[in-house]
Amino acid sequence: MKLSDRQRKILDFIAEFVDSNNYPPTIRDIGTACGISSTSVVKYNLTKLEREQLIKRDKDVSRGLSLDWTRLQEAGLAQHMAGAPRPDVSDTSNGSAFNFFQVPVLGHIAAGEPIQVETADHNNADEWLELNETLYRNPSELYALRVQGDSMIDASVLDGDIVILRHQERAENGEMVAAWIDHQNETTLKHFFLEGDQVRLRPANPSYPEMFLPAAEVSVKGKVVSVIRQLE
Amino acid sequence: MKLSDRQRKILDFIAEFVDSNNYPPTIRDIGTACGISSTSVVKYNLTKLEREQLIKRDKDVSRGLSLDWTRLQEAGLAQHMAGAPRPDVSDTSNGSAFNFFQVPVLGHIAAGEPIQVETADHNNADEWLELNETLYRNPSELYALRVQGDSMIDASVLDGDIVILRHQERAENGEMVAAWIDHQNETTLKHFFLEGDQVRLRPANPSYPEMFLPAAEVSVKGKVVSVIRQLE
DNA sequence: CTTGACACCGCACAGATGTTCTTGTATACT
DNA sequence: AGTATACAAGAACATCTGTGCGGTGTCAAG
Structure with a gap:
């Protein structure tokens, strides 16, 4: 018409x-x-x-x-109109989509240091990470930690890497989680398995040994969604 | 307030x-x-x-x-809110700015398999990765490889990880590079040091041993810019 | 105890706003 | 001529929606 x-x-x-x-x-x-x-x-x-x-x-x-x-x-009508959205590579159906978002880097993580996700509100993050929407869902649940020291090396995570986590207190078997281990005063990234009242923690790197701990001593701080290493 | x-x-x-x-x-x-x-x-x-x-x-x-x-x-309230305008990192004035770009995933990398960056033109990549402009420069030089198998575990790179590389044939000492080792028919990610006519290759994970090789046997395929592990 | 600020509730009112009905004009087709 | 269709106007109507005012409970200061 x-x-x-x-x-x-x-x-x-x-x-x-x-x-x-x-x-x-x-x-x-x-x-x-x-x-x-x-x-x-x-x-x-x-x-x-x-x-x-x-x-x-x-x-x-x-x-x-x-x-x-x-x-x-x-219809070729948008060009001269006010407030037309700029064309986006991946923007598809609805006109409101933004293609990336920011995730707060809440601080550093190192063995021996507890991480306080609950208290650390998103407002006072010292750094922000821009991520792409296509790779992640529910971005509001995400947060990031910068790894300090070599304590995560058994998870193939090195000093300086950034770990992106989805905040959750419970984990399914097999998921890689950030877990706080009471007696060792240590946060670690491992694959999580609940076996009876025991928790088995398997490193990502198979050349490191597994750990067995009473469930009460382990508290999950979030699921590892992504690990990013930036070298340049 | x-x-x-x-x-x-x-x-x-x-x-x-x-x-x-x-x-x-x-x-x-x-x-x-x-x-x-x-x-x-x-x-x-x-x-x-x-x-x-x-x-x-x-x-x-x-x-x-x-x-x-x-x-x-x-006020730090915008991040988690729906439809927040993306913070404009690059520019605001002209409407042409794209804040992210795509990098071709040229294929898989595994020990024993040479990678052909030169020939593999960017046109027939089987996968594309969307990255953020703020984290990388000169995106046209970048390409990505998906790691297959555990051959890179000494570089703390696991099966399934994505390695982002900047295409270059020469490397500075200390840079992490993707190197092809003639005699071993193997591509590997290691820190590169040229010492006389010898090349020293140091794994990222210190619990693995260093390698010493004649320079003629090692050819650099690119510098490792980033490692991304996607778990969910 | 009294006072006043603060956050809250219900309700009535009026203005803001979409809908509908009736009417009119021009054009095209039969 | 007769009919259908697109376009337009005005007024009446219904309801959507912001505003204003009286009232309640809490809490800390005077």
Whole structure:
């Protein structure tokens, strides 16, 4: 379908309005801006635009309309419009997707030092790590620790590496977790197995020995999601 | 001023609502979502948030509110919120900036298998990795390999890890490189030291022994820039 | 004890806003 | 001429939605 001048103007105005107000215009806003005296005419045209999928509308909701940038892009209408999203490599369906996010580096981890994930709120992280959305889910549960010393070497994690963890207190068998071992005053990264009331901790590097401990002495601080070593 | 739980919740909800609806919620929307029965209480808290400049509000306008991401970022509240604008690391002015890029995963690497970086053009990679611009420079020189088997365990690199390399034939002393060793028919990741006409290769994991080889037998395939282990 | 600030609740009101109905004009097709 | 369709206007209606005001309970200061 071909759009009328009026409809094009309406689209432009909506874009401009949203861009400068952060909320959509009302039907009457559109009317006065586009020189339409009647609300019904605006609605008429909006319905039309909605049929073309260029906008989305929510019935009976004030200002309940939004532009569909994907379709506008397809129709070649987006270029000159205000607030058009910049084209993104992986941005697909919805117009709101941001492709990466930040994860707080809550501090250092070393054997002999407990990590306080619960208390350490995300607000006072001393460093932030930018990660890619395609690789991780539920980013809000993630945090990162910088490894200090060679204490994790049996997990093939070296001094300076960054460990990304998903905060959780319980672990499934076989998962690699960050565990605090009471009696040894040590945090360590190992594969976790609960066997009766005993916990078996298997290093990632098979040339190191396994550990067997009473379950009460081991507390899980999070699941290891990723290890990143940055050398340059 | 410190925000109450309720106020934090309201902010979160607004972010989430806008993210999924493209228009802001009403006072009543916020109320029901945050367990507030009275509209006036919502208004009360919104006024408070507005005083803190965390949101902007337009009088008498339905859904006339928007989040101030700049201030939210400053307050350290933005990270975990839905639809937070990505912090623009690179630039803001022109619309062309991409904050991340893709690196080809050229194939697998295992001891005994030579890697052909020169021939393997970037066009027929079987996999692509999205990386962040802030962490790497000169992305066009980068390529990645997926490690197969435990042959790199002395470099604390495990089966399944991804190694990111910068393509270069020569290495400075001390750099971690991917090296092909003629006589052993093996690719390995080690710290590289040229000592006279001998090459010393030191594993990253100190519990493994060093190697000494004639320089002619060792050819550098690239410098190791990063090691990424994805566990979930 | 009194006072006042603070956070909260309910409710009524008015203005903001989408919807619907009726009417009118122009164009195209039969 | 007759009919269908796209486009437009205005007014009445319904409801959505922000605002204002009186009231409650708590808590610390005077």
